[in-house]
Amino acid sequence: MSEMPKAYLPGDIEEKWYAEWESGKRFHGTPNPDKKPYSIVIPPPNVTGILTIGHVLNNTLQDILIRWHRMKGEEVCWFPGTDHAGIATESKVDKVLRETEGVNRRTLGREKFIERVWDWKKQYGGTIIRQLRKLGTSCDWDRERFTMDEGLSAAVRKVFVQLYNKGYIYRGKRMVNWCPAAQSALSDEEVIYKEVNGKFWHFRYPLTDGSGYLVVATTRPETMFGDTAVAVPIGDPRYSHLVGKTVNLPLTDRQIPIIEDEHADPTKGTGCVKITPAHDPNDYQVGKRHNLEFINVMNRDGSMNSVCGKFAGLDRYECRKQCVAEMDKLGLLEKIEDIVHNVGFSERGGVEIETLLSDQWFVKMGELAKPAIEAVRNGDIKFYPERWTKTYFHWLENIQDWCISRQIWWGHRIPAWYRGDVNDENREVYVGETAPEGEGWYQEEDVLDTWFSSWLWPFSIMGWPEDTPEQKFFYPTDDLVTGPDIIFFWVARMIMAGFEFKGQLPFRNVYFTSIIRDDLGRKLSKSLGNSPDPLKVIEQYGADALRFSIVYIAPVGMDIRYSNEKCELGRNFANKLWNACRFRTMQGPVSDSFNKLAIPLDKLTADEIHMLNMLEHAADDINKSLSEFKFHTAAHDLYELVWNNFCDWFIESCKPSFNKSEESKQQALAVLDYALWKLLRLLHPFMPFITEELAHLMGFVKDGDSIMTAAYPQTDLALPANADTVSGLVMKKYMLITAGRNLRLTNNIAPGKKMEFHVYPVSQELTDFLRTDEQTYSISAMLNASNILVKFGKPEDMKQTAAAAGISVQYCDAGAILAELKDLVDPEVEKAKMEKRVAELKGWIKGCEAKLNNQNFVAHAPAQVVEGVRAQLTDLQEKLSRAEASIKVLQ
RNA sequence: GGGCGAUUAGCUCAGUUGGUUAGAGCGUCAUGCUUACACCGUGAAUGUCGGCGGUUCGAAUCCGUCAUCGCCCACCA
Numbered sequence A: 001m002s003e004m005p006k007a008y009l010p011g012d013i014e015e016k017w018y019a020e021w022e023s024g025k026r027f028h029g030t031p032n033p034d035k036k037p038y039s040i041v042i043p044p045p046n047v048t049g050i051l052t053i054g055h056v057l058n059n060t061l062q063d064i065l066i067r068w069h070r071m072k073g074e075e076v077c078w079f080p081g082t083d084h085a086g087i088a089t090e091s092k093v094d095k096v097l098r099e100t101e102g103v104n105r106r107t108l109g110r111e112k113f114i115e116r117v118w119d120w121k122k123q124y125g126g127t128i129i130r131q132l133r134k135l136g137t138s139c140d141w142d143r144e145r146f147t148m149d150e151g152l153s154a155a156v157r158k159v160f161v162q163l164y165n166k167g168y169i170y171r172g173k174r175m176v177n178w179c180p181a182a183q184s185a186l187s188d189e190e191v192i193y194k195e196v197n198g199k200f201w202h203f204r205y206p207l208t209d210g211s212g213y214l215v216v217a218t219t220r221p222e223t224m225f226g227d228t229a230v231a232v233p234i235g236d237p238r239y240s241h242l243v244g245k246t247v248n249l250p251l252t253d254r255q256i257p258i259i260e261d262e263h264a265d266p267t268k269g270t271g272c273v274k275i276t277p278a279h280d281p282n283d284y285q286v287g288k289r290h291n292l293e294f295i296n297v298m299n300r301d302g303s304m305n306s307v308c309g310k311f312a313g314l315d316r317y318e319c320r321k322q323c324v325a326e327m328d329k330l331g332l333l334e335k336i337e338d339i340v341h342n343v344g345f346s347e348r349g350g351v352e353i354e355t356l357l358s359d360q361w362f363v364k365m366g367e368l369a370k371p372a373i374e375a376v377r378n379g380d381i382k383f384y385p386e387r388w389t390k391t392y393f394h395w396l397e398n399i400q401d402w403c404i405s406r407q408i409w410w411g412h413r414i415p416a417w418y419r420g421d422v423n424d425e426n427r428e429v430y431v432g433e434t435a436p437e438g439e440g441w442y443q444e445e446d447v448l449d450t451w452f453s454s455w456l457w458p459f460s461i462m463g464w465p466e467d468t469p470e471q472k473f474f475y476p477t478d479d480l481v482t483g484p485d486i487i488f489f490w491v492a493r494m495i496m497a498g499f500e501f502k503g504q505l506p507f508r509n510v511y512f513t514s515i516i517r518d519d520l521g522r523k524l525s526k527s528l529g530n531s532p533d534p535l536k537v538i539e540q541y542g543a544d545a546l547r548f549s550i551v552y553i554a555p556v557g558m559d560i561r562y563s564n565e566k567c568e569l570g571r572n573f574a575n576k577l578w579n580a581c582r583f584r585t586m587q588g589p590v591s592d593s594f595n596k597l598a599i600p601l602d603k604l605t606a607d608e609i610h611m612l613n614m615l616e617h618a619a620d621d622i623n624k625s626l627s628e629f630k631f632h633t634a635a636h637d638l639y640e641l642v643w644n645n646f647c648d649w650f651i652e653s654c655k656p657s658f659n660k661s662e663e664s665k666q667q668a669l670a671v672l673d674y675a676l677w678k679l680l681r682l683l684h685p686f687m688p689f690i691t692e693e694l695a696h697l698m699g700f701v702k703d704g705d706s707i708m709t710a711a712y713p714q715t716d717l718a719l720p721a722n723a724d725t726v727s728g729l730v731m732k733k734y735m736l737i738t739a740g741r742n743l744r745l746t747n748n749i750a751p752g753k754k755m756e757f758h759v760y761p762v763s764q765e766l767t768d769f770l771r772t773d774e775q776t777y778s779i780s781a782m783l784n785a786s787n788i789l790v791k792f793g794k795p796e797d798m799k800q801t802a803a804a805a806g807i808s809v810q811y812c813d814a815g816a817i818l819a820e821l822k823d824l825v826d827p828e829v830e831k832a833k834m835e836k837r838v839a840e841l842k843g844w845i846k847g848c849e850a851k852l853n854n855q856n857f858v859a860h861a862p863a864q865v866v867e868g869v870r871a872q873l874t875d876l877q878e879k880l881s882r883a884e885a886s887i888k889v890l891q
Numbered sequence B: 001g002g003g004c005g006a007u008u009a010g011c012u013c014a015g016u017u018g019g020u021u022a023g024a025g026c027g028u029c030a031u032g033c034u035u036a037c038a039c040c041g042u043g044a045a046u047g048u049c050g051g052c053g054g055u056u057c058g059a060a061u062c063c064g065u066c067a068u069c070g071c072c073c074a075c076c077a
Helices: A010-023 A053-071 A086-101 A110-124 A127-135 A150-165 A221-226 A281-290 A306-311 A316-329 A366-377 A388-397 A469-474 A484-502 A534-541 A543-553 A564-585 A606-627 A631-660 A662-683 A688-697 A723-746 A764-771 A773-783 A795-802 A827-853 A855-860 A863-890
Strands: A037-041 A075-079 A169-179 A184-186 A191-206 A213-218 A229-232 A246-248 A255-260 A273-275 A333-346 A354-363 A382-384 A416-419 A428-431 A479-482 A509-512 A516-518 A560-562 A755-761 A785-790 A807-812 A815-820
Touching: A010 A127, A010 A534, A010 A543, A010 A688, A037 A053, A037 A469, A037 A479, A053 A075, A053 A127, A053 A479, A053 A516, A053 A534, A053 A543, A053 A606, A075 A469, A086 A110, A127 A534, A127 A543, A150 A169, A150 A428, A150 A484, A169 A333, A191 A221, A191 A246, A191 A316, A213 A221, A213 A229, A213 A273, A221 A306, A221 A316, A229 A281, A273 A281, A306 A316, A316 A333, A366 A388, A366 A484, A382 A388, A388 A484, A479 A484, A484 A509, A534 A543, A534 A564, A543 A560, A543 A564, A543 A631, A543 A688, A564 A631, A564 A662, A564 A688, A606 A631, A606 A662, A606 A723, A606 A773, A631 A662, A631 A773, A662 A688, A723 A755, A723 A764, A723 A773, A723 A807, A723 A815, A755 A764, A755 A773, A764 A773, A764 A785, A773 A785, A807 A827, A827 A855, A827 A863
Parallel strands: A037 A075, A229 A255, A382 A509, A479 A509, A516 A560, A755 A785
Antiparallel strands: A169 A184, A169 A354, A191 A213, A191 A333, A229 A273, A246 A255, A416 A428, A755 A815, A807 A815
């Protein structure tokens, strides 16, 4: 066996194994009727994207599930791919072209521009897919798809036509959210509201008859050019005599009517409100009720149009400024109020959105939502954590029509064709998967919302609408791992699409990951510069370290506070594991009982039984945790199992066995091998690289084979029936050893100096156990004792022993351990220790007595609990008398 | 306005259906012989479980309420 370095160095090892896995097609899943299917579809990252720490968490969890199920012998397939991300990609490439070539999409024109986006995609797109490999994700790369691949585009067209023919898709002039940056409509979900400091401008609108003016307040002065009425509250005595009259709209030559409408709230401001039907959703409704004119005052880029007279061409904010100044000059500005209000921003463009009237395509969602609600309500689809179902239901139960058209070029062009004049509202329309026959048809310019292809992902990625074996075998998928921020965008819509187009749910479980923040709790963002680069982290700490750390620190359903330093935890853990194996290799060649323990059960030492028992319990717990998506719990269990049980106690307990006899050494090594191989397999889904490397180094896995397909440990080892009892005794032994070490340290006795210990276990059973040769030998070795005297002592025995001067005692839950140290003992220190102990015990006793004296407790608490307290009290009293006896000796 | 979540050791967080005087990692302090590991070992210290009230024999845990922080939805001329 080659010499292992003292520290684990992940770099080359990770490269080596990933290449080997990939070239060995080990990630490939294929329909296999002999096996149980297990599948996940990746939430497709934007093709422009680069790996973030959020992706790391999300994909690590998916990979853990995938590797776990693969090791359980299932036919596993993780479908990867990327999303064309319409607006994001279009603006990204547009920006690149401006910066590098001084051209942009408008100067290039539609076809040329799209060509350039494809070029860009080929060259730079999918960076994130390459980066994911560094993480160790075992996606089936042979099945990588892109939402604009031909097959997936065909799925989009088919779905569009189907919904259109069903009457679910329609085109109409509606109020939509408009992003002036993208110059496109947006869905409601793409608008994010932010609280901003704004102003409330109170304007005077003079009555046409010269009898005064009405005061209206607005946060958007620049839209006044689109005002077509002033509304007053219904039946408001202040204004009812004015209804039907008109006001002169300042800065224009128009006169607009005063109307009564429920929208005007008498308690707000003056109660009068200006109505701009083409630029506000509420005003739009008012406009429809009163048959008002809809005047659009803005261009698509957010500048003012020709309706605005001398303000035409100004940017909306500049126009606002000038409007206010002009009104002020005219003496029509009554006052300015500071307010804090919510303003909608474009999620992608980051600019304030406009609500305006335009022709768009919509999907009626009401019917689609029904089975989606039902599936989650009846538990066919489960959410983890479950509380997200509330968000889900709330949205679906109040669902609005989905605006699916976008006025950009990069995306799926809407499969609708027109014939006739562009401005003719009654021109001929044809919707179909391919262009219609005949002359004069021209295609709709708009493309579809990106999510209109993403919502088909779980089956379009498997070849739908073609009938493929993949769909038969892998659909529905099993688990979805994604962020709660896309419940509406993606999760809910996928569920709707699954039922509508496949007649079946798309996945059974949805695990929502936590949001990652920096260690100060701030959101990660490029502008704050607090967004770590996972590739650098991988370089510094290793992919396994990053994976393990992030799972370890990710609390269930809460935000994660992440910083790169936290990866030390994973790195140190990997190093610990590495060294445990290194230690083993230094003891000689690996035995052949790593797969099946070749030692008869009755020959196992108590420490060995304990270790095997802990492994059994851990395997059980970890499988259970994973099946409940408790990744964090599983990671903690593994950490403790490896570090605490295996390294700190079991390896240390083996060392004495090595010296005892050749037979006991070989036996210990056999158990070590068995345990190590199990540990590596348990850890593999979390830390794929190091476990593969070690499995090969140790000879558990042959060349050309992989730990990836080794069986995931289940509880399968027949242990002695009393294994749990033995474990309990061993743990008590460890407590006494800890107490003994403490005794050494508090008395400043060098660890190298051999000394004699007297052990007073708490029970007869433990006494008998510790008196065996096996155990006295083991304790002696672990405490570096010259002798161990195990006594099942009554307090008076203790007094006798303690009668000699210079006794130091250390208590623990398993009993007491003491040593005669003569003048080495500082009586004052001992006395203080004892007094503290006595005080502690008295406190406990008082608590117990109080309970038992409480008639209500004795009467109401379960007998078991009452008995427990009684037993505890007896135990405590005994301990107390021993402790008091020790103090007397010291006085 | 409606909803959701959080508040436990200096920091980050566990804490299953209520049942000993609440745990871990990091950090801190002390120490370091030995057959893996200083990315380590050994040992130690550390808490009014956000406040108040209630239910209960018993509350970090259940209920109410308040406070603080965060998120989502709706709405704000």
